[in-house]
Amino acid sequence: xxxxxxxxxxxxxxxxxxxxxxxxxxxxxxxxxxxxxxxxxxxxxxxxxxxxxxxxxxxxxxxxxxxxxxxxxxxxxxxxxxxxxxxxxxxxxxxxxxxxxxxxxxxxxxxxxxxxxxxxxxxxxxxxxxxxxxxxxxxxxxxxxxxxxxxxxxxxxxxxxxxxxxxxxxxxxxxxxxxxx
Amino acid sequence: xxxxxxxxxxxxxxxxxxxxxxxxxxxxxxxxxxxxxxxxxxxxxxxxxxxxxxxxxxxxxxxxxxxxxxxxxxxxxxxxxxxxxxxxxxxxxxxxxxxxxxxxxxxxxxxxxxxxxxxxxxxxxxxxxxxxxxxxxxxxxxxxxxxxxxxxxxxxxxxxxxxxxxxxxxxxxxxxxxxxxxxxxxxxxxxxxxxxxxxxxxxxxxxxxxx
Numbered sequence: 187x188x189x190x191x192x193x194x195x196x197x198x199x200x201x202x203x204x205x206x207x208x209x210x211x212x213x214x215x216x217x218x219x220x221x222x223x224x225x226x227x228x229x230x231x232x233x234x235x236x237x238x239x240x241x242x243x244x245x246x247x248x249x250x251x252x253x254x255x256x257x258x259x260x261x262x263x264x265x266x267x268x269x270x271x272x273x274x275x276x277x278x279x280x281x282x283x284x285x286x287x288x289x290x291x292x293x294x295x296x297x298x299x300x301x302x303x304x305x306x307x308x309x310x311x312x313x314x315x316x317x318x319x320x321x322x323x324x325x326x327x328x329x330x331x332x333x334x335x336x337x338x339x340x341x342x343x344x345x346x347x348x349x350x351x352x353x354x355x356x357x358x359x360x361x362x363x364x365x366x367x
Numbered sequence: 368x369x370x371x372x373x374x375x376x377x378x379x380x381x382x383x384x385x386x387x388x389x390x391x392x393x394x395x396x397x398x399x400x401x402x403x404x405x406x407x408x409x410x411x412x413x414x415x416x417x418x419x420x421x422x423x424x425x426x427x428x429x430x431x432x433x434x435x436x437x438x439x440x441x442x443x444x445x446x447x448x449x450x451x452x453x454x455x456x457x458x459x460x461x462x463x464x465x466x467x468x469x470x471x472x473x474x475x476x477x478x479x480x481x482x483x484x485x486x487x488x489x490x491x492x493x494x495x496x497x498x499x500x501x502x503x504x505x506x507x508x509x510x511x512x513x514x515x516x517x518x519x520x521x522x523x524x525x526x527x528x529x530x531x532x533x534x535x536x537x538x539x540x541x542x543x544x545x546x547x548x549x550x551x552x553x554x555x556x557x558x559x560x561x562x563x564x565x566x567x568x569x570x571x572x573x574x575x576x577x578x
Contacts, residue, residue, distance in 0.1 A: 203427050210415045219409050228410050236414040240421050246428040247508040248558070250546050301405075308402045327379075327403035341564070348380075355379065356371050358402060359395055 195252035198243070206243050213256060214239070216329060217263050223324045224267040226313050234270055238263040257338040260329070264321060264339060271317055311361035315354055318342075322350035323358065371395065428507075480529045485571040487530045489515060489537075491549060494522030496541050503537030503566075505530050510540060532573035536566040 191212075197205040214235065221231035221238075242249075242262055249258050312320055325331045325339060326347075333344045340347065375392045377383035385396050480486060489501050499515040505528075506512045515524035536556055538546045548555060552567035 199428060201427050203422060204419075206422060207415065207419055210418055214413060214415055215409045218412065218414075219407070222410050223406055228412060231410065232412055232414050236417050236421070239414075239418045240425075243418075243422045244425060244428060251544075305405050305408060308405045311402070312406065324406065327399075328406045352371075352376055355376065355399055359371060359399060362398055362402060 191255040192252040195246060195249060195255060198246055203243075206246075209255070209259075210239060213259050216256075217259060220260060220324055220329055221263055221267055223309075223312060223328060224264070224317070224321060225270060226309065230270060231267075234266045235263060238266045241266075254338060257335055260325070260331075260339040261341070267321075268317065308358075308362070311358050314361060315357055319350045319354040319357070322347055323354035326351050480574040483532055483573055484529050485532050485573050487528050487535070487569050487571050489513075489524075489526045489528070489539075489549070489569075490551065491515065491524050491539050492522055493517075493524055493539070493541050496522070496524065498542055499524040500540050501526065501528075501537050502540055502546075503535050503569075505535045505537070510543070515539075530569075530571045532571050535569050535571065537569060538566055 191209070194205050194208050198209075217235045217238065218228075218231055221234045222228050225231050225234060238259070242259055249255060251258075312323065315323065321340065322336065325336045326333075331339070333347055336342075336347050337344050342350075372392055374383060374388060375395055378385040378388055378392075378396050379399060385393060388396060491499055493499050496517075499517070500510060501513045501515065502508045502510055513526055513528055515526040517524045536558075538548055540546055548565055549567035549569075552569065554568040554570070555565040556568050558564045558566050
C-alpha cells in the first residue's frame with residue numbers, strides 16, 4: 187500500500203489528476219471516521235475531510251515522503267479539525283449532545299437500537315475529553331496507528347502521546363463505569 | 368480521574384498478553400476495547416464526488432517531470448564520448464577554442480536577470496552530505512531542479528539561481544531524503560500543514576533595484 191501510494195502520487199504529479207480518486211477511495215473512510223470522532227458531527231466532518239483532501243491535492247508536490255501519505259493526510263485533516271473546533275460557533279451542537287454517527291450494517295431494528303445506544307454512550311464519553319486526548323485515543327485505538335505514526339500525524343513527541351492516550355483511557359474507563367453503575 | 372494499573376496500559380499497547388491480566392483488569396480491558404470497536408464504525412457518507420468536482424477546476428499539481436526534465440537528466444548523465452581527429456584538425460580546433468574563450472572573456476557570461484528578477488544565493492553547511500538541493504515555491508517543490516555544489520568538499524554547499532523578485536519559500540533536501548530548513552534564512556513561515564514545521568523564506572530583490 188505504501189509503495190502504491192507513491193506510485194499514485196507520481197501519476198497525479200505527472201498530470202493524471204483523475205488518479206487522485208484512487209487516494210480518495212483509499213483514505214476517505216478512515217479520514218471521515220477520524221474527523222467524525224474529533225468533531226462529533228458528521229456534516230462538519232464531511233466538510234473537514236473534503237477541504238483537507240482538496241488542500242492535499244493542491245499541495246501534493248509538497249508531500250515530502252509520498253510513501254507516508256497516510257500520515258500526511260491525517261495530519262492535514264487533524265489540523266483542519268482543530269481549526270474547526272477553535273472557531274466552532276456558539277449555536278453549533280455541542281459534542282456531547284451530537285447524535286451518534288451513522289451505524290454499521292445491523293440486521294434488525296432491535297440490534298440497531300442497542301448498538302445506537304452503545305455508540306452514543308461511548309461518543310459522549312469521548313466528546314467529554316479535551317481535543318488532544320480525544321485525538322490521541324482515536325488515532326491509537328480507532329485508526330490503529332503506532333505511536334511513531336501518531337507522532338508524524340500530530341507533531342507531538344511519543345512520550346507526550348503515550349501520556350495523552352493513558353489519560354484518555356483513564357477518563358473513558360471512569361466515564362463508562364459511572365454510566366454502568 | 369484515577370490512574371489505572373500500568374499492566375492494563377501495557378495490554379492495550381499490545382506489550383502484554385491480556386490473558387495474563389487479573390479478572391478486574393481483564394474486564395476493564397474488554398470494556399475499553401469494546402468502546403474502541405464501537406468507535407470504529409465508519410460513517411456511511413462520501414465526499415468523493417464533491418472533491419473530484421472541485422479538483423477538476425484546479426490546475427494540476429504537476430511535478431516538473433516532463434520531456435524537458437528527461438532531456439536535462441540525459442545531458443546530466445555521464446557518458447563516454449570518443450572523438451577521432453586528424454592532428455591538423457586538432458590544431459585548428461584548439462585555435463578556434465582559444466579564439467572563442469578570448470571573445471567570451473570580454474563579455475558577460477551566463478544568463479542575467481531581467482528587471483523583474485534577481486539572484487538568490489543558497490548556502491548551507493552540511494558536512495558529509497552527498498547531495499544538497501533546494502526545493503521551494505519557485506520550482507513547485509520539485510526535486511532535481513536546483514542542486515547545490517561543494518566543489519572543495521569543505522561541507523559548505525552553494526548555488527545561485529535567478530528567481531522572480533519577491534518572497535519565496537524553500538527547504539534544503541539533503542542526500543535526497545532529509546528536508547531541513549535553512550538555518551541561515553533569518554525568516555521562516557509555517558508550512559501550513561500543522562505540526563509546527565516551518566519553511567525558510569528568501570526575499571529576492573529585483574535586479575533593477577540593485578546598484
